[in-house]
Amino acid sequence: MKRAHLLWAAALLAGLLLPLVAGDSPYLMKVLIIMVIFIIYTHSWNLLTYSGQASLGHAAFFGIGGYASALLASRLELSPFITIFIGAGFAALAGLLVGAICVRLREWFLAMVTFGFSIIIGTIFLNQFTDIFGGVDGIPARRFFSATLEHRYLYEYYFMLLLAIATTLLVYWIMRSRLGVAFAAIRENELEAKVLGVDVVRYKLVAFLISTYIAGLAGALQTHSFAYITPEIYSVHNSFWPVIYAIAGGLATLEGPIVGTVVVTLIWEGLKNLGLSFERFVIIGALLVAMVIFKPRGLASIFDRWR
Template sequence: MRIGTVKENYGADAALFDTRVQRGWLVVLAVALVLLPFVSGQYVSYLACLVLINVASTTGLNILTGFTGLVSLGQAAFMGVGAYIVALLEMKVGTPFILNLLLAGLGAALVGMVVGLPSLRVKGLYLAIATIAASVILHFVFANWTEVTGGVSGLTMPPATLFGMELNQPGEVYWIIMPVTVLLLFGAANLFRTRIGRAFIAIRDRDISAEVLGIDLLRYKLLSFAISSFYAGVAGGLWAYFFRVITPESFPLMMSIFFLAAVIVGGMGSILGGILGAIFMTMVPEVLKMLVGVVTPFWPEAVAVLSPVRIMVFGGLIIFFLIFEPEGLAEIWRKIRRFFHLWPFKT
């Protein structure tokens, strides 16, 4: 049982990971992330990359929707902007991948700010519809600006190079995706230790009193859109390095809904929630697929019979978690931690 944690200065009190146990686990996690591609096969590395890309994008959407309270269904389209920017830079200019990713983020942020302009006037579902309109427009641009985007057939880009080595396999691209995602996550966590993050939450909770405290609503809503789309743009760039073929159909509206679902299932307004939500939404379908694979030797028709069931189970699980814990997976995690902290006493 833990009675409390003692801090000797304000800096220690504001630290992201405040106990020794937490920092210990963080080191374990870091070691695991570094060792993963060495000990696992290509399939696991593939899944890890996919999860990390989704974590980056979900965290971006969480800043906008979970923390600032602005519902957006444009996240996939912003990822598309980032992906196209990376592909074009890699093909036409050949700049290093770090610069490409940064420019992808900035480009998406710019587009995101334009899309965010209506947010001062419209909120909630109306804003969601406005962002759908924006993503349809972006899709149209991707499909029809043939000279730049390659039209419907899209772009095929060369792999990223690191110290002269081409990163082809998932286990290799992982070395770009993992550090960038970790960096983005620390950035998001830091944001909410400062006035910028507090202003976002204030706008979500009560925008009128935020204004009385001197928070310029339009400016901060646009800033939230910009940061969120920056994350989407970088995630889209990572996506491009991972798949290397970008078409207008790579970033459908369904994908935006996927990210929104990840934010809600994981826990709105919690960095950990975004991470858990993205892992859940990416891994559960894979795990269910594996389960079907396990049954197949004993029951040959399993694939045909269970595939539709798999999708239903996935949907059912999402609903179950939302009813069981509306605050999301992050809240479940907090409850588990509290249980162990207080054991052997009841919570």
């Protein structure tokens, strides 16, 4: 058994045992639940970047998935356990549209269009169709588990963990498959990939489709966990968090989103307990700059010599 396998096993065990740390504290359980949701969300952003497309507006897909799932659950009286997967489909549709627009664009151009798209979507959800989207107040969303159920946070946590593990396995499989090889080829040199016969447009769209589906799923998970959704979900923070997590952990790696989300969440919550507010953002920003300059391959690269 390789050491890398041991690390993954240890991570899995830690994930399973983590609720013990939280004990009876609902606050800590909520933090853990959001952390796991953001591991899924960061995986989604990271996978898109793996194909050479860095989005700065992933909040759009996060939010569309959330709204779609909340609406399906309340209007059609479906269980949230089903609607999260359908709602994510709406995010993937939007992702396909944006992907098609962006197919010729790279780097800053892509970043700008995705960023702009999330602003436009945010404006629409805030100002238009207020009878459907509820305007600034948003809409309520059904909970996964009844609020009166004992240990409901615990169930919720393990449900999220299950999906996070599934997402990790999916990303692992993609990175290992033909698809992943094509993504990496496009990322490293689009022209060369094209010359070698990779259908660049198709693979870029596939990357968008998968990534935005997962982002929508994560958004739906957060929505039903919070039991409400407002246009706040389209805030730039929700677009930037996965970027920060993935870079802190290790860009375009499988373990990056997990390591980054956990470590940065720890720092973030730790600083919160110290009573800091704006300083937290300054520290996170400084961390981001320092990571890019001094440790461009992320915190996960610490484990490299274990391989």
